[in-house]
Amino acid sequence: MALFHRSTHDIRRPSAQPAAQQPLTMRSTVADLWANPVGHDALTKILLQLGLGTVWVTNPVVRRLRLSQIKSIAGRHLDAGFFDALLALLNSQTDERPVDDEPATPPLESEKMPSPKPESLTDMAAEGRDDAHRPATTSVSPGTAARSPEEPSGDEPWWKRAVFYQIYPRSFKDSNGDGIGDLGGIVEKLDYLRDLGVDALWLSPIYDSPNDDNGYDIRDYRAIMAKFGTMADFDRLLAGAHERGMRLIMDLVVNHTSDEHQWFQQALRDPQGPYGDFYLFRDGTPDSPPNNWTSFFSGSAWRYFPEREQWGLHLFSSKQMDLNWDNPALRREVVDMVRWWLDKGVDGFRLDVINYISKQAELPDGDGTIAQLIGFNGIENYFYGPHLHEYLRQLRTEAFEPYDAFSVGETPGVGLDMAALLTGRDRHELDMVFNFDHLEMPGKTRFDDYRYDLDYLKHYLIDWATDYPSSCWMSLFYDNHDNPRWVSKVEPNGAYRTVLAKLLAVVQLTSRGTPFLFQGQELGMVNQRFSSIDDLRDIESINLFHELVAGGMSHTDAFAKVLAGTRDHARTPVQWTAGPHAGFSDVEPWISGDGDERDGWNAADEATNPGSVLAFYRTMTALRREHPALTDGTVAFVAPRRSHYFGYIRACDDERLFIECNLSRAPLRREPVPGGFTLLASTYDQLTLDGNLRPYEANVYQA
Ligand code: NOJ
Ligand code: CA
Secondary structure, eight states, rough: OOOTTTOOOGOOOOOOOOOOOOOOOOTTTTTHHHHHHHHHHHHHHHHHHHOOHHHHHHSSHHHBBBHHHHHHGGGGGGGGHHHHHHHHHHHOOOOOOOOOSOSSSOEEEEEOOOOSSSOOHHHHHHHHGGTTOOOOOGGSOOSOOOOOOOSSTOOOOOGTOOOOEOOOOOGOOOOSSSSSOHHHHHHHHHHHHHHOOEEEEEEEOOEEEEOOTTSSOOOOEEEEEEEGHHHHHHHHHHHHHHHHOOOOEEEEOOOOOTTHHHHHHHHOOOOOOOTTTSSSOOOOOOTOSSSOBBBBTSBBEEETTTTEEEEOOOOOSTTTEETTTTHHHHHHHHHHHHHHHHHOOEEEETHHHHHHHHTTTTOOOHHHHHHHHHHSSSSGGGTTTTTTHHHHHHHIIIHHHHTOOOOEETTTTOOOHHHHHHHHGGGGGGSSEOOTTSSSSOOOTTTOOOOOOOHHHHHHHHHHHHHHOOTOOOEEESSSSTSSSHHHHTTTTTTTTHHHHHHHHHHHSSSSSSSEEEGGGGOOOOOOOOOOOOOOOOOOHHHHHHHHHHHOOOHHHHHEEEEEEEGGGGGSSOOOOGGGGGTTOOSSSOOOOOOOGTTTTTTHHTTTTTTTTHHOOOOOOOHHHHHHHHHEEEEEEEEEHHHHHHEEEEEEETTTEEEEOOOEEEEEEEOOOTTTEEEESSSSSSSSSSSSOOTTTTEEOOO
């Protein structure tokens, strides 16, 4: 069994029915912890960080161990503080896991192929009929015509069938020749996006900002960043998207604001005034911060403000000050602001680090062992805070629901059970969340240089498809603006680039859930060959580099470490043409890319090349639109334990589709596909009939 094999199907809690949540103590067993939603996710996270599979906590011997026994076995490795922190976290949450009203997934069809129909592809080939070899990609028509936003039948909301596309505006398209992407650039590309077949756009922040973290530090929630354009440009963009049948959602960054936001400036000037308590200030002498929490962007999470003779909390950069959500006046301001944008007609929001908004009231020190495991100090005190559900419900009932607006939460650190508590249909919190557990393999972090094994992704997808309650709905994504490119994660040297990019498209666009594409993914864009720290722009990367050097690492080693995980890999300009600056801008862009647009990796060339990654994405989004089984259907996995083989059946009343994938670069033997299947799409031009799937081969059949 591979190290990371997570065979959760046989080890989940005994019944899907929620058990009453008893307070956990040192006498509780591992099984008790595993039955608690927060305990389940915390243990899963710890195991992931240690590079271990869940079998470590689900085997009968370990299940019976009491926490007190584990403490004595672990000796000085796990002190009392660790157990206190763990129990405090687990007992802060008494909600039960949402109940399944129907099984999310039919029982696994282990080792079984879908039943054959009379005529097999092999027979067709034997008879010399060419059409058996030709992917029937022409049977679907990419969405070139304007579409009105589709309303799914019945009560299903639109976003369950949608394909989203994330735009990082700064890097998307420059329309006015200053080297920075802008709203005018997005407007120019609306037809491109419609033709790609996306249904909804998510814009990373476009609000007024001093750009310490490229717009995730907002100075004014009701104004557009001058470099991006004007409110009139935004209105034009929104109307243009709607005219083309696409919806548009905004980024909602309300865990923190810029230190240049008026609220913060007033809080500094007038601590007793209306904004004095909008942020998390604490007393302390200038040389000693109130607690040991660390920032995600290096160093302490505290900054001293002589104006108030107090420290202010910033989980991210020292210019991104955390808001105090325990203050009802702040929550009212957020609700008003959200409604203001919804009044303008936006269709929903992606909520930045939304699970961090509620902090433990006393802001206690973080536990050292947890910090060592997770890499940041203090996180257990805010990643799933005491009032999180309450604050989300307020936001939903007062802002989102009256407008029928969509919400997807970015929720780092949240696992499957916590996600279920955040998204259960009847809980009125969020529609979906982004979970990140698939992004790195167990025991790895983003800054480790390693090759990702897609078998791990397979087990992740199977676990979620099987265990996520049916009243919840899953988001599906690989690339985003915070991570290197997935194609490079799997094949860092660029081998199999086209076929691998297409395989990722197949998995993402035929799995059960809502896909989010990230700009450039549809072109097969890969990591960049930045040559020095001076090429990087991201505050996280730059701070980390300096922290590593200050800790004694050589410049070369520090740069190599940062290069493995820098977010700038995803932030280079979209490659539109083979011309100067990749057709992104007429002048030198704010961040430079590799130049591989000259080798055909650009939208213009790919649009006219039927074998390109872009052409394939168009085919796949069209396929998804034309086959309800891919959006509404159930999923059943075929031979789920066969290494690097990923087979599944998507089925609804009217049709069944069968998808088979080779998740590796080695040929993979598998049973021949039964007769009567029609090939709808393939990552290769021609089928072979020798019983092997070729490197990263993926085929979609109508069964
Ligand atoms: C998550 C965003 O995706 C990331 O880009 C940003 O730096 C942090 N939140 C802080 O807002
Ligand atoms: Ca510009």
